[in-house]
Amino acid sequence: MKPMRIFLIGGTGFIGRAIAERLLADGYTLRLCVRDPARQPALAGVEYVKGDFNIQITDEANESAWRDQLAGCDAVINAVGIIRESKDATFERLHYEGPLALFRAARSLKIRRLIQISALGADEHAETKYHLSKRKADEALRKLIPSAVILRPSLVIGPGGKSTKLLALLATLPLLPLPGGGRFLLQPLRIEDLAAGVSSLIAKWPSRGVTVDVAGPEVVTMAQMLQSFRRNAGFAAAYLIGIPMSWMRAVARWGTGIVNEETLQMLERGNTGDARPFERLTGLTMRSALALPAGTLYEAALSVIRPMLRYSIAFVWIWTAIVTAFLYEPAISMSWLKQSGVPDGLLVLFLYGSCLFDLVLGLMLFSRYRRISYGFQLAAVAFYTLVIAFRIPELLLHPLGPISKNIPLLVLTAVGWLFDGDDSSDRLRPER
Template sequence: MRVLLTGATGFIGQHLHRALLAEGHDVVACSRQHPGLPCRAFIPCDFAQDLKSDDWLPRLNDVDAVINAVGIIRETGLQRFQSLHTDAPKALFKACAECNISRVIQISALGADEQAETNYHLSKREADDFLAKQPLDWLILRPSLVYGPGSTSSELFAGLAALPLTPLIGDGQQPVQPIHIDDLVKAVLTALTSKSPSRQRIDCVGPRALSFQYWLNGWRKWLGKATAPSMRVPFSLAQSGARVCAPFSRLPVDAESLQMLQRGNAAPVEPFTRAFGFTPQCFEHSIEQRPASPAERQQAGLFFLWQLLRLSLAFMWIWTGLTSAFWYPVSDSYQMLSAVGLSGVALPIALYAAALLDTLLGLALLLNYRLRLVLLTQVAMMLGYSLILSFCLPEFWLHPFGPISKNLPLIVASLMLYVREGDAP
């Protein structure tokens, strides 16, 4: 079967892509970047822009089935719920109807139902409702929390579990019913067969609901750690903090995510079992079968430290720029600039231009704006500062405060963030 897979570079999409290949299907990968896996064809697409059915019609030639696995947990930049979850999928589904595609599978979300309140759930439900009205052989899968290798949310939960105190929202008893990625993929593959259910909305959940506290303790067990003391955070305080921190954070959590957690994320598993003929594995079994590797334990321990490293570097650049512009004696700054060969009008231009650039780079780092470019620019500036001072003021190498030598670990820290950013989803 020739299958068009949207979101082929995402967590769910990558696992689906490998499984489809293993089953002998021809995959037409549709995403912003090449998935890096074999495929019959790669079609660049952007759900933020491909919002008309005409954008999709040429991509559906000779396609037998379509799987839409595009989704984001929080909005960033041009990645908005309305376009990615609603407008582009509706355009795709309309094109599928025009091309008489034999099978359309929509990966939605548990909670995208009549009780939906958040923009995330509402945007998913609108696309689901539109698909349900099309004259297609459709199936809407609504997975709960999906965990497994490569999941950003799994990295978050492992990072939370690695903390010395287990943070809980309220009493920590919110129900969650996570499903392993292998079980979700198995369900999707089954949905491509002629014996699969049709024109249904099926909740994809694990065998039983767990409390959020039990869920985090399970991740600690996976990491090989003993149960830690818990720290309860009132829901209102956690949600307010998430709103304040959202512009500066790249974590897959915001105020809406906490609202969805507070609502609960559970459903009966029996409809899933009847539809696909198997019972999903329980969380306890999955972590016993595959304990965390040393690299995964290290990654969990570093999860929040990466965020602190970025914020501390942003603070350093902003503070340096403001100090140079407003608080450090101008005469002393001019004296240093004179030592490197500047004079006259060049002195204030160099001083305030450098201060402005330092501040802007720090703000860009704080606000997650084009991080790789910003980090490379900062590395280049630190190298340039170090070379100029080494040539013009070599005695600074012997200064007890280390104005040059301190650049070395800062350069390495920036390069580490640069590499980390390249691996980010």
């Protein structure tokens, strides 16, 4: 029997990628809609087509283009979603206008198996632009394709998720600064369970269209969830620091970083639902999402430690170059060079040449050549330390430890060289 072909848009995102991997593992073939098919890796069972909700919106020409791309597919999954708007990506366009053209095309081809990945909170109580745009698309889909399934996931936890990375980073902190003391209710969901549920629905399509929440088995506060992450990874409990909501609202008005009025409003509303209807539909038993692998927490911590380590080491080299060249008495520096064995005629050249060398090593840490810089730094620090220890031994006993401080610098540089690669581990996997 020929495997079912599924059209998936949003397959390069966190949720869509997990769904795609599960469907392929279960023997389905995929037609993935991506912005640039030429950049995608060749994968068995995957066909790429070009499409973009930002461009293909609600008009007859775009609906015709969607029909061409959907031809021959047995099911459609829309996993496109953004949590923040930008000038080039708005909720209205990506959550409603683009999907509407896709839904109309699917209806014209009489495709009755369509899964819309919506959001928990996109209901009659929706207030934010994010939830309202999702609800608008959901309502349109119910009218166009009554057999469609609309899934409203809660907070989804899993490898590669931006929210998971942020939560893991928070969980590594011994002091947890949380809005309102972290009292907001959440019902986290494992990404593997969501993907497995989608695959199960494709195989055993319900007799009529449904809208169901998808959530994990536990309702917890944000503080409880983060403490659970720590406990399950072997960390001691953290101390909570409650940030007054009045402060958070003041910051949210500026819309800086991940904190804006919409995200704060969604946080205050909570993110909980009834997991039982989804379990009955799919035959799954939702598993706890309150444990992250210890490696996830360590990697989250390293994502901050790596740049901090790099910038601090870079500062040492750059500041040393500036101080030696412009702020410190040249005669003293040249007297040390002379004691180290540098001939009188080369003192100036060695002094300012070493300043340039130090400056270059520091600046290289901000470039793609930073691993090379770490190697040169280790060699340079070891060389400077040995020469000074033998030629100017009195500095070994200096109370400020100008030479002994090279020992931790060597260790930190070696750690940087070991862990601070090309940041490939921080990038998302190639689009699929």
